[in-house]
Amino acid sequence: MSQHQVLESTRLQLRPLETSDEDSIVEFMSERKVTEFLLHFGYPICREQVRSWLNNVLSATPEQCGYWALVDKESGRLIGVICLTLDSYNRKGEIGYWMAKNYWGRGLMTEATWRVAQYCFDTLKLHRLELTHMVANKASQRVSEKVGFQLEGCWREGHWKDGQFKDVKIYGMLAVDYERARKRFAAVDPVE
Ligand SMILES: CC(C)(COP(=O)(O)OP(=O)(O)OC[C@H]1O[C@@H](n2cnc3c(N)ncnc32)[C@H](O)[C@@H]1OP(=O)(O)O)[C@@H](O)C(=O)NCCC(=O)NCCS
Known part of the structure; x- marks a missing residue:
């Protein structure tokens, strides 16, 4: 397999990122709120930074990670990104995500993460999935909780952002947690 497969949920298509996605990503990452809690992007965002990130992402193998563009099925627009970093020896992965501000609060990232x-x-x-976010990032906390991640602890001053060390919440989801969450989601998002 040269890349991770295209996935679909009720309102989104999740397809592998492409070089031509640069403009859309620059556009929605130019909003300060989108980069507020992101580790690898500051504000203001610059096109070269996005291009170099995209080149890195596209040169990684699927054994290392997967990056999906979140495409709104209704408009066909790229409205977010979700990434998965893999550790095959331990059969675990780590999820990260961001979404264009105009689309926040509609349950879309919960849908994509699920x-x-x-x-x-x-x-x-996989046996385990992980997700971390800065303590102040309440929207990401809610997404973790709604999808069924368990809070496992906190890295004190674990991330350096905007000239300060920030506390970070760490979440995990085991295969057994996933099985528990599955019933709940089947009712909300019937796409399996
Ligand atoms: C985090 C993010 C991806 C969430 O995307 P989204 O599509 O809005 O997420 P959802 O709509 O699925 O869920 C968001 C939940 O957070 C809640 N929320 C949002 N802001 C909140 C706040 N300040 N305090 C408490 N809850 C908040 C929403 O009400 C919603 O919960 P609900 O469904 O119970 O009402 C989006 O806010 C984002 O891109 N943020 C910037 C990038 C980022 O922080 N990425 C994560 C880095 S770890």
């Missing part, structure tokens, strides 16, 4: 969790446990047969 779809990637399904792919990780059902297709890749």
Whole structure:
């Protein structure tokens, strides 16, 4: 397999990122709020930074990671990104994500994260998924909780952002947690 497969949820298509996605990513990452809690992007964002990040991402193998563009099925627009970094020896992965501000609060990242969790446990047969976010990032906390991640602890001053060390919450989802969450999601998002 040269890249991770295209995934679909009720409102989104999750397809592998492409070089031509640069403009859309620059556009929605130019909003300060989108980069507020991101580790690898500061504000203001510059096109060269996005291009170099995209080149790195596209040169990684699927054994290392997967990056999906989140495409709104209704408009066909790229509205976010979700990434999965893999540790095959330990059968675990780590999820990260961001979304264009105009689309926040509609349950879209919960939907996308759940779809990637399904792919990780059902297709890749992972044992564990991880997700971290800065303590102040309440939206990301809610996404973690809604998808069924368990809070496992905190890295004190674990991330350097905007000239300060920030506390970071760490979440995990085991295959057994996923099985528990599955019933709940089947009712909300019937796309399996
Ligand atoms: C985090 C992010 C991806 C969430 O995307 P989204 O599509 O808005 O997420 P959802 O709509 O699925 O869920 C968001 C939840 O957070 C809640 N929320 C948002 N801001 C909140 C706040 N300040 N305090 C408490 N809850 C908040 C929403 O009400 C919603 O919960 P609900 O469904 O119970 O009402 C988006 O805010 C984002 O891109 N942020 C910038 C990038 C980022 O922080 N990425 C994560 C780095 S770890």
